[in-house]
Amino acid sequence: MNGPGAGFGLKCPKCNITIDVIATVGSDPQRCPNCGCNMVPNTQAKISAKVTCKRCNSSFGLINSDKCPICGEFFE
Numbered sequence: 215m216n217g218p219g220a221g222f223g224l225k226c227p228k229c230n231i232t233i234d235v236i237a238t239v240g241s242d243p244q245r246c247p248n249c250g251c252n253m254v255p256n257t258q259a260k261i262s263a264k265v266t267c268k269r270c271n272s273s274f275g276l277i278n279s280d281k282c283p284i285c286g287e288f289f290e
């Protein structure tokens with residue numbers, strides 16, 4: 215269900231904070247801004263990128279949700 219996604223949806227395994235969107239710099243591992251350890255993909259992240267709502271036709275480049283904020287339709 216969750217495909218690989220670089221640059222967003224990261225979680226720190228140590229202090230458990232999550233980052234929805236992070237700027238990627240080369241191939242460096244993303245580090246936690248709090249404790250500095252390597253972030254891991256957050257499998258619980260509800261992030262949708264480049265989606266268009268099939269109900270109300272609104273488009274979003276990156277949204278911190280798995281459903282349309284306008285009409286509430288879930289993205290596929």
Ligand SMILES: [Zn+2]
Nearest residue numbers: 226229246249
């Ligand atoms: Zn941390």
Ligand SMILES: [Zn+2]
Nearest residue numbers: 267270282285
């Ligand atoms: Zn919608």
